[in-house]
Amino acid sequence: MSRTPRVGSAAPTGPGGADASSGRETAGDAGVPGRQETTEHRPERTERTAHAERASHAERSTRAQITTDYAVGAGIFLLAVAFAVSFSGQLFVPFGDEAGSPTADRLADELAGGLLGDPADPAVLDPVCTAAFFETFRNDTAPPAACAFGAADSPAAALGTADRVDVSIEGRPRDAGAVRLDTSAFPEITPDSVRLSTPASPHAGADATTARRVVFLDGRSVRLVVRVW
Known part of the structure; x- marks a missing residue:
């Protein structure tokens, strides 16, 4: 009596004792080394790209100067020189005509401090x-006896200085010019009005220094x- 083979028996094994599924796995794994080889080549391409970028940067760094670069540099240099010259000029002449010398300051203090008024009320x-x-x-x-100065033929003689002096009483604001004082109520003064400025004035181009003081005269500033000079 013959026996019928049972269904579901083990699948036949392939050569070397490996089954078919094992053979399929082997065939599937055969492509893995190829993928690894492709991955290993990527750093090589990245290195070539980096080398090319470094070469391009070096080429740009060693590029010769062009006309535009020269023009920009020259413009910046000229601006710096112009600024330095203008600034140094302001250092040597900080206030121009407003800057007073010791002599001008001293004479202004004498006139405002009592020579033209009462020393107790400067x-x-x-x-x-x-x-x-x-x-x-x-x-x-000759001036009245009550005044603190004597007769003189010039402001310099009245103030006791060898320098040329110009004195004036000017209104405010600055461009108002010399003040004309109404003296009709003062019998000591012959004219009815006096222009408060001396005849002398600095000639054009004179190296004059100026001192100014704010004072009160006849109730106004x-x-x-x-x-x-």
């Missing part, structure tokens, strides 16, 4: 003595201006 000018100070040089008249 910066307040006496109208009679102020008018007499300027009128003395025009009409060669004015500026005492002394120029020395």
